[in-house]
Amino acid sequence: MIMQTLSGSSGTKQNPASRFAGVGVSPGRVIGPILLMPQAVPEPAVGERLAAGTSPEEACAALRTAAQAVQVNLTARSAGASGAGRAVLEATALMANDPMLVKAAVKLITNGASPERAIWDAAASVAEMLHNLGGYMAERATDILDVRRRIVAELRGVPAPGIPHSDTPFILVGEDLAPADTATLDPAKVLALVTSSGGPQSHTAIIARALGLPAVVAAVGVDGLTDGTEVFIDGAAGTILVDPGADEVALAAAWKTTSAALAVFDGTGRLADGHLVPLRSNVGGAQDAVKAAAAGAQGVGLLRTEFCFLERDTEPTLVEQVAAYRGVFDAFPGEKVVIRTLDAGADKPLPFLTDASEPNPALGVRGYRTDFTSPGVLARQLEAIAQAADGSEADVWVMAPMISTAEEAEHFAGLCAAAGLKTPGVMIEVPSAALTAASILRFVDFVSLGTNDLTQYAMAADRQLGPLAALNTPWQPAVLQLIRLTVAGSRDEGHNKPVGVCGEAAADPALAVVLVGLGVATLSMTARALAAVAAVLGSVTLPEAQQLAALALTAHSAADARRIVRDKLPILDRLGL
């Protein structure tokens, strides 16, 4: 399903392809002009000297002007940010024009280096120094390298790295988006996202679904298009068409109407035969929770508590944690709120908990495992959750991420009991946990499948790698088997303890039908997806969902499973999903 340019051309600027195929990761049909993410700033040649005819004085003045311009630009950007992001941008702005950095670069220019090379080397020394200090400082090393690229871009007169600025809406095209880019993305200006790399679980895909933007990833060749090219994108089919015609204009107009209808969820997830499937929301803080409640979410299926910890160099206090959690609980009186304990490590490092030098962080000390190396943080977090739950009207459930064995589940349940928390559960993200779900459920009251990590571990494929996008989809029959086994484990245990899904899979309406057919009781997703998932679930009965699940399980490939199921759900095409 991936990446051929159907016109057969090479996709170069001289002979542009008119159609590109990638992986659709967020539905929607739109037409608009594209803007490319600026190219990465290439390193100035090693030993690059001052250009003939340029005096060191002129070069130093140019460098100072560039450094100042970058500082002014970053300061202006920080004014538009808030909270921790703002503090980081303010500090980064100060680094751009830092006397120590500029002095070091000036010295190199005086010795004959070009200003680009001088700032490159001066920043490298500073970054190394910060790196050697370790911990929080080591993480700031990336900020100084970002500053360096901005100054070099300024000196060369090319666009600064990051999302391009435009006064009119555009379709953003790039290789892949980094978390830092997605933080500055303005959904009022960006119509859709298209990347040549990345997979269905990449940051681009996740942010697109959260913002409700149509998106296609792994569309090889799209970054060969030029700024301003008019394209049509279909985020469900995964196609990009250059110079759209009347048909595409009609499809985009129709999407506008259906997407407005798909924005409304009546607050009860159910199949056509009345079988209830509570639809909850994944949230990252009180603000999200209020929005999710307004969107009709039947509680929270995943409260990520990292928001309370990220960008911090010390553990948040009990009082801070209690206030943060209580804000979420208060948005859902009388509903379930499933709170996940700190999931640090791998792509979410924390200076006071995780070791940034692990050779293989996805297989390292992350999630629940940080309790092995930093005991106490988890117990204190559970105490904060218990205090926040005390007197709140929400029904608070607690779960641990990255559980691999029944023994770990038992230990976690013990910690919950000690904190006075009544409903402990665990995430099923590691294949070993899916295979031993019956044993695990002897110790805890529920499990929740984290399909993103479960897929990455079952397929041994890094979530962020574009070339592995086809492996990295929860439509893989092996992943569906693990989900089936988890449900079977719950039945074997004997108390029918609930199995939920809180990964990205739950937000894919077609896959949601398969999950329910496999016996999953509840689904949790980004609030944006609630209405679309509810609409598709409402079009099938439980026996039909079970039949589709059986077909998907026995498909010989992920693409096949997806195609077979989608073909039997005509509502998807009607709604443009």
Add this chain to the structure above:
Amino acid sequence: MSERTAVIASRVGLHARPAGIFVAAVGALPLEVTIAMAGEPADDAMDASSILSIMSLGASNGDTVVLRADGEGADEALDSLVKILETDLDAE
């Protein structure tokens, strides 16, 4: 040469947000101010208007640092800077 000592009050030490606030305050002064850890020679003192110097100093909560400046208004300026360092800036 005027000289003052200050004990770092910020819980996270003198980096991140506290360092940014301090550097901005130094930058607003018409004086050159240096900073060093207590007990280190004045020759090794660093430019207090540089956030990178401040960060590389690595002063933690409870550490004592020495501020130095020359010229008119140095005493008042250093007093105001000591006040900043002895406030828990991260808590605000």
